[in-house]
Amino acid sequence: MVLPLLYLAIRASEAGLTEISEVVFDASSLEVLARSVLLAAVVTAVAVGIAVPLAWLTARTDLPGRRVWAVLAALPLVVPSYVGGLVLVSTLGPRGLLQGALAPLGVERLPSIYGLPGAALALSLFTYPYVFLTVRAALRGMDSSFEEAARSLGSGRWATFFRITLPQLRPAIVAGALLVALYALSDFGAVSLLHYDTFSAEIYIQYKSAFDRTPAAILALMLVVLVAAVLAVEHRTRGRANYGGRNSAVARPVPLGRWRLPALLFTGGVVSLALVLPVGILVYWLVRGLAAGETLESVWESAWNSVFVSGLAAGVAVLAALPVAVLAVRFPGRVSGFVERLSYVGFALPAIALALALVFFGSNYAPALYQTLALLVFAYVVHFLPQALGAIRAALLQARPSVEEAARSLGRGPLGVLATITVPLARNGLVAGAALVFLTTMKELPATLLLGPIEFDTLATEVWNATSGAFFARAAGPALLLILISAPPLYLLTIRDRVK
Known part of the structure; x- marks a missing residue:
């Protein structure tokens, strides 16, 4: 961090x-x-x-x-x-x-x-x-x-x-x-x-x-x-x-x-203004582009790249946030509080500054990692870890620690308790945290532009490359697909418990 x-x-x-x-x-x-x-x-x-x-x-x-x-x-x-x-x-x-x-x-x-x-x-x-x-x-x-x-x-x-x-x-x-x-x-x-x-x-x-x-x-x-x-x-x-x-x-x-x-x-x-108009304009440009001969072949590969790297980032972020959340909730103190606050440093760092720092680091001290998927996922996790941490922490605060203590008293080890008791208790937080990281990673642009592997295009970079050249019809397909893929995580996060 x-x-x-x-x-x-x-x-x-x-x-x-x-x-x-x-x-x-x-x-x-x-x-x-x-x-x-x-x-x-x-x-x-x-x-x-x-x-x-x-x-x-x-x-x-x-x-x-x-x-x-x-x-x-x-x-x-x-x-x-x-x-x-x-x-x-x-x-x-x-x-x-x-x-x-x-x-x-x-x-x-x-x-x-x-x-x-x-x-x-x-x-x-x-x-x-x-x-x-x-x-x-x-x-x-x-x-x-x-x-x-x-x-x-x-x-x-x-x-x-x-x-x-x-x-x-x-x-x-x-x-x-x-x-x-x-x-x-x-x-x-x-x-x-x-x-x-x-x-x-x-x-x-x-x-x-x-x-x-x-x-x-x-x-x-x-x-x-x-x-x-x-x-x-x-x-x-x-x-x-x-x-x-x-x-x-x-x-x-x-x-x-x-x-x-x-x-x-x-x-x-x-x-x-915020939803109907953007989607309608994008549909217009998509139809116009298809009529003019634009193809969607490259969009599907970029969509897969976006889903793959976002899913990977969400999984790694959840795995990294879980021990921090357990430490902060189950073992409160100065050390655990310091570790938890330290986890928010990457989120406070703007993505463009974070990417610039990792470009310097990778090109000078870790050339084997420079412009690799590993460094890109690392950047996503550093930047979005607090989103997963907050959701998991909230879930653990609602779970009674007595269940974990009972499992320990029956002879189960710490890792066994974590896998069979703590993780199921924090399941809702794990899912919500992963969904939030997935959603924000799908939209992330500057870190992807600076740290992405060569010829590794995502929907975000497809939209950016086409739009910066004023090829609006070419940008419409990946933009609509990006919105469509991002909608389910938002549903998972907000709609299920806010429309009652």
Whole structure:
């Protein structure tokens, strides 16, 4: 876990303080820093503005079809940001579908979609489910007796929401907003397609074009420091709230009355923009490409590569996370706490910085591993291990240790107890953790581009290669297949227990 961060520090330190200062305080570096912070702030604000009302409507009101809307509102999470960028460029960009449709009416040019507006729109539409899922879960588990007491004392619905409900939701909102902010800071595909330079795009350009890659390592460390600052702000602002307990009162659905139609329009509009439109545009380009002679032969091999490497990463991540979770839950203490916190280092490291560190490490110290499947899977596991660890840890906390103690008292050894007792008890967490790692690995782009073996294409790299050359019809097939394959893990994670 500390290898990538340590190597970046060593690589950057080789430049000396003078060169480090020149890179850090260069006008272009400071501009990239400002642009990255601005993008993260805008995307986070928009995502929260979309997700909180949507979560409240689907969890606390009599919105017609709210269970179906809850499912549809979560599904944009399977759409990678670079696929969203592809949809925006092909629809609203120069010579895009909208421009072609309006040309007969005399419209020669549309406002540019490139830059901050396009990048913020693409990231907001496909990251708001992070906030939506956490806030909706908090609303479903929140004790409604506080709200009912406020209403009985004469407080109106809006006053009750802002004074009672919203403060209790602050930890959930901040937790989801943190994921959105980190995603926006580390995103590479959407910002590159929409020509908005951030740290991730600049690091990739430096790595590919510059003979001396030390500046790329320095920029990567700047990004790591920025991520650390975001984590520190989140820690100070998240607050604490007790959503409920065993005897929590279940909230009765709030009647929308005359607001029912606006609520339906809002919910339907978000789902249309974030799910229906991207899928519809991709289907259009796919049909157009097939009619023009495009083939899907290479897509199936890339799909197999994606499923294979994602499944491998999910399995290895679960195997690596299980002993850490057992240590943290069954043997709490300073050492186990340190090991658990150390496991989150890779997740805090943006994928582009992690990949850059492993490129340096592999090419200089482990050439036998450089551009191999083993190093790529290693990168995935380092980056996504906390996702498996969190799910397994939660499952173990719900399992009684007395069963394991009884097995030990009957003479079964530690490994036997782990295999026959602990693993079955944590089965739900193991499955959920593997599904989450599989889902995120399927969409991962920068680490795959930099660390993937030669001629090892995945659906993510297929979409990127085709889109970067403006071959939208060629990108549609792998993009749709990526969404289709990613949907079942999301169902496993969210739908099964959130639409009741």
